[in-house]
Amino acid sequence: MKNNPPVPASEPSVKSQYEKPPELYDGLRLHQNENTRGCSPRVIEALARLKPEQIGFYPPYAAVTEACARYFGVTSDRLTVVNGLDEGIMALAVAYLRPAAGSDLVPEAIVPEPAFEIFRFDTAVAGGRVVPVMPNPDFSFAEEAVLSAITARTRVVFLTNPNNPTGVPVPVEAIRNIARRVPKEAIVFVDEAYAEFAGRSFIPELPEFPNVIVGRTFSKAFGLAGLRAGALVGASDTLDPARYAIPVYSLNIAAVVAVQAALDDTGYVQEYLRQVKESKALLYAACDRLGLKYWPSDANFVLVRIGDRIGEVIDGARARGVYLRNRSSEPGCEGCVRIGAGYVDHTRRGLEVIEEVLCGAR
Numbered sequence: 018m019k020n021n022p023p024v025p026a027s028e029p030s031v032k033s034q035y036e037k038p039p040e041l042y043d044g045l046r047l048h049q050n051e052n053t054r055g056c057s058p059r060v061i062e063a064l065a066r067l068k069p070e071q072i073g074f075y076p077p078y079a080a081v082t083e084a085c086a087r088y089f090g091v092t093s094d095r096l097t098v099v100n101g102l103d104e105g106i107m108a109l110a111v112a113y114l115r116p117a118a119g120s121d122l123v124p125e126a127i128v129p130e131p132a133f134e135i136f137r138f139d140t141a142v143a144g145g146r147v148v149p150v151m152p153n154p155d156f157s158f159a160e161e162a163v164l165s166a167i168t169a170r171t172r173v174v175f176l177t178n179p180n181n182p183t184g185v186p187v188p189v190e191a192i193r194n195i196a197r198r199v200p201k202e203a204i205v206f207v208d209e210a211y212a213e214f215a216g217r218s219f220i221p222e223l224p225e226f227p228n229v230i231v232g233r234t235f236s237k238a239f240g241l242a243g244l245r246a247g248a249l250v251g252a253s254d255t256l257d258p259a260r261y262a263i264p265v266y267s268l269n270i271a272a273v274v275a276v277q278a279a280l281d282d283t284g285y286v287q288e289y290l291r292q293v294k295e296s297k298a299l300l301y302a303a304c305d306r307l308g309l310k311y312w313p314s315d316a317n318f319v320l321v322r323i324g325d326r327i328g329e330v331i332d333g334a335r336a337r338g339v340y341l342r343n344r345s346s347e348p349g350c351e352g353c354v355r356i357g358a359g360y361v362d363h364t365r366r367g368l369e370v371i372e373e374v375l376c377g378a379r
């Protein structure tokens with residue numbers, strides 16, 4: 018399925034169409050970096066306690082904003098809840114990448130590749146121009162190239178830490194250097210969708226860097242992707258233009274109660290994080306055994322270079338009920354598959370089918 022943006026990105030070398038993954042729900046989903054066991058049971062209990070009138074009324078946000086603020090260690094004026102981080106990214110694009118009426122300036126968004134595809138797509142929708150920065154061969158953060166790409170037209174630098182699809186971190190000093198270099202009208206967006214797995218965040222640095230906005234999601238570590246909830250964190254004045262672009266009742270009441278219940282069960286997330294760590298060790302060991310190149314990941318997935326047999330692996334795994342994400346079309350990722358590394362039994366099953374396809378075992 019494809020959603021085509023109404024305004025094409027002006028870089029022909031980089032895909033400007035978002036290819037939504039096919040809707041596959043009858044197998045093991047190792048292709049969208051989700052928590053494959055879903056949310057904490059406490060979330061289900063909280064949803065079951067919802068009363069008819071709560072569903073009849075427009076939702077309140079003060080308590081969930083307060084709960085998120087406590088979790089992120091900020092005051093609630095420095096945080097906006099969003100209907101999934103995707104909505105937050107779109108709001109930032111509308112706020113900062115829309116050409117001003119009567120101006121010839123086309124705002125630029127710097128996107129270090131390979132990147133979360135939504136950055137390109139949303140930049141194009143807002144009417145901005147994507148400035149892709151090609152990756153280092155080892156996917157280490159291309160700081161000098163990003164700094165060189167900054168111009169007077171730069172309005173957003175999109176960073177993801179740790180990065181998707183590579184799992185490779187962005188050094189904190191690089192984020193600081195970029196934030197110091199961008200024009201005063203610009204922001205640096207640090208997408209921390211996978212920060213729980215890395216155990217690091219730029220949020221404590223935000224008071225010193227009012228031009229940086231951090232994005233967080235409850236879709237990954239907390240297993241709430243189906244409910245859609247995330248947050249933008251940063252200086253209130255910097256968040257305001259994005260706030261104007263977010264619908265007034267963006268989160269529904271189910272997401273509101275779910276986020277609060279999820280934040281009350283940190284033990285559930287801790288156990289998932291433990292399993293992710295073990296899964297990644299298993300994945301690395303399997304790659305070493307099979308002679309496959311991989312990039313050590315700070316997230317809940319691992320990018321692995323399969324090479325020429327990539328199609329065979331994706332299709333063979335799918336035929337066996339395991340879904341993997343082919344990232345071959347992303348810059349620098351030729352022949353690469355992204356494999357979810359969550360619960361250990363799910364990882365073992367994923368590895369089993371990959372080995373079966375590659376080694377022909379039954």
Ligand SMILES: Cc1ncc(COP(=O)(O)O)c(C=O)c1O
Pocket residue numbers: 049050100101102103104133177181208210233234235236242245246247
């Ligand atoms: C880097 C990154 N940012 C944002 C998102 C979207 O998060 P959400 O589900 O909260 O919209 C994802 C989801 O895959 C992601 O990988």
